[in-house]
Amino acid sequence: MDRKDIRSMTIEELKVLMGELGEKPFRAKQVYGWFHEKLVSSYDEMTNLPKSLREKLSAYPINPLKAVDVQVSRLDGTRKYLFRLSDGNVIESVLMRYKHGNSVCISSQVGCRMGCRFCASAIGGLTRNLTAGEMLDQIYRIQVLTGERVSNVVVMGTGEPLDNYENLLRFIRILTEEGGLHISQRNLTVSTCGIVPKIRELAGEKLQMTLALSLHAPNDEKRRELMPIARKYTIEEILAACEYYFKETGRRITFEYSLVAGVNDSQADAAQLADRIKSINCHVNLIPVNPVKERSFRRSAREAVEKFKIKLEKYGINVTIRREMGGDIDGACGQLRKSYMEKTESEK
Ligand code: SAH
Secondary structure (H helix, E strand, O other), rough: OOOHHHOOOOOHHHHHHHOOOOOOOOHHHHHHHHHOOOOOHHHHHHOOOOOOHHHOOOOOOOOEEEEEEEEEOOOOOOOOEEEEEOOOOOOEEEEEEOEEEEEEOOOEEEEEOOOOOOHHHHHOOEEEEOHHHHHHHHHHHHHHOOOOOOOOEOOOOOOOOOHEEEEEEEEHHHHHHOOOOOHHHHEEEEEOOOOOOHHHHHOOOOOEEEEEEEEOOOOOHHHHHHHHHHOOOOOOHHHHHHHHHHHOOOEEEEEEEEEEOOOOOOHHHHHHHHHOOOOOOOEEEOOOOEOOOOOOOOOOHHHHHHHHHHHHHHHHOOEEEEEOOOOOOOOOOHHHHHHHHHHHHHHH
């Protein structure tokens, strides 16, 4: 972590910093509260700090995210934000409103190097990791902009969170510990394409969050066609890591399965998938693939999705067809960011 990155610091690290600045330890708690509970984005707002301390802190830039675009769905109130980072890169985050509360989907990287064939975020490759502070600020800015409390967080936007492991853990700590938003780990989901050693490492952290695994195929051959990471780890290795995660944390795994017409949505695919995961304590989310214009994949017909669900249920598996949110805005992962970058590119 960058030694100046004050908003990614844990309370213990802030205490150390205060010591270095010749300040009392209780100042750490105040500063931490301003950042992570009151969600301010300038030192001027930290009214209970002496001016001399605020001046010292100005050497530690806050760099709040700047909302440069927002799209609001007329169908369900989903809001998609495009944020500019201090280095000019842009990322996107989504606010979804459910009956049980507000959920924010955040990005974990600028771009992604996993290369999944159906995913818009993969197209430009990876630019850089997001810091913990930048992950948190997506939630903070949305909460401030809407004035509504965020109760659930999903790390399912652009990027592979387990490819940015250290910053992800720091993000989880600050998000869920007391003194910040204090969101329950049970209300947090992290989605991965299946980096097996990192899943095992994460299991050892004994967090109470949900792990979502992007499976998308019933066998390695088909998975390799859709996801390059499948050349590195087999489904068998992934499922063993998932079972280990459940054993260590007691948390049921969610399998994500995007249905692509004629590729992974047949009844035989459903049967093969069911056979492999039926002994695992899990939940399956079916998502008709969001077409990305650079890719030729088509989404499965509603009837195929329904039949796929029924087949899995025959094996006793819990299945949900994910309700599509914001279908009328640049819905699929990375599409708003991409269209924005194309626009600014053509304006140059
Ligand atoms: N890298 C992580 C998290 C980001 S992607 C992961 O792979 O899980 C979040 C989810 O959206 C993943 O399940 C991903 O496979 C899926 N996804 C990406 N592009 C999609 C598309 N065009 N249609 C449907 N799902 C998509």
